[in-house]
Amino acid sequence: MLHKKIRFIILGMVVFCVYYLARIFGHISTLEFMIHVFLIGLLIKMTGNNMRSRLLEDEFTIPAMGLGAFANVLMAIGPRHSYWYHGIVVSVEGLFIGGFSIWLYGYFGKLVFKAESVGGGDIKLVAAIGAFLGPLIIWYLPIWICVLFALGFSYRVIGMMLKKTPDSSLPSAPIHLFALVLLLLLIGQCFDLSSALICLGILCYTGFIFAFYKNA
Numbered sequence: 001m002l003h004k005k006i007r008f009i010i011l012g013m014v015v016f017c018v019y020y021l022a023r024i025f026g027h028i029s030t031l032e033f034m035i036h037v038f039l040i041g042l043l044i045k046m047t048g049n050n051m052r053s054r055l056l057e058d059e060f061t062i063p064a065m066g067l068g069a070f071a072n073v074l075m076a077i078g079p080r081h082s083y084w085y086h087g088i089v090v091s092v093e094g095l096f097i098g099g100f101s102i103w104l105y106g107y108f109g110k111l112v113f114k115a116e117s118v119g120g121g122d123i124k125l126v127a128a129i130g131a132f133l134g135p136l137i138i139w140y141l142p143i144w145i146c147v148l149f150a151l152g153f154s155y156r157v158i159g160m161m162l163k164k165t166p167d168s169s170l171p172s173a174p175i176h177l178f179a180l181v182l183l184l185l186l187i188g189q190c191f192d193l194s195s196a197l198i199c200l201g202i203l204c205y206t207g208f209i210f211a212f213y214k215n216a
Contacts, residue, residue, distance in 0.1 A: 006051045009206060013044055013177055016202045020181045023190040035071050035132055036184055043177035046125075050173035056121030061128045065095060068131025090134035098130025098137040099123050105141060122172055129180060136187055143186075144179040147203075151175060154203050174206060 017040045025033065046060055069091040076087030102123050109117025126144075130137035155170060182199065185191040 006048050009051060009174055010044060010048055012202055012205045013047060013174060016178070016198065017044065017181060019195075019198055020185060023195065024184065024188045027188045027190060031071075031075060035075075038067075038071075039129065039132055039180060039184075040177070043173060043180055047171070047173040047177055051171045054171060056119070056125050056173060058121075058124065061121065061124040064128035065124075065131045068095070068128060071132055072134065091131045094130030094132070094134040094137045095127045096130070097135060098133075098140060099127030101138065101141040102126040102144075105145070119172075122176070125173075125176060129176075133183075133187075136183075139186065140179060140183050143182050144175065147175050147179045147182065150203055151178070151206060154206075178202070178206075 020040070021033075021037065024036065028036075042060060042064060046056060050056055069088055072087035072091040073084050074087070076090070077084050102118055106116070106118035106123070109115075126137070126140060129140065133140075151174075152170065178199075182191070185195055
């Protein structure tokens, strides 16, 4: 039953990501588009693993940090026509901003909720995303928090409607994937009413699958 749940979750996320790719195509450079495709593919792959083990593996996140720096170097000497080391600076800024912001959330979350809010895997994953996106990653945390609470709320409401007791935690990779695509839509200035409706639909869909297959 767990594999069935994973397939349904990934199906919804793929639909969401294909919608994003269709909307963003033509609004950004080809290289940026390829970087976004890579990030989305990485998160989809990690979603399947994360739903089985609740882990975000270092074998994905650590190499992604280096790839993010390499991608920004290519961006610096390509569409931006800048010096190559500017790409390194942008990548390092994003890495530290992303990692520190999610660590800070976890620190205060532990003080407030008396429980671990984020793990080391989450910190390294957001740092890796920041290595690709640079300082724009600063907008990731508020989007991620909104997605976290919205998905958690829909999961519990649908669970109550189905008369199922919610699990104590949700896998984090689908939440990161959802937040990433929202951020990329905002960066590409492609977020409008149709995007909002798609987001709402996928949130409800994901909450339903989590709740319906709770005992998987």
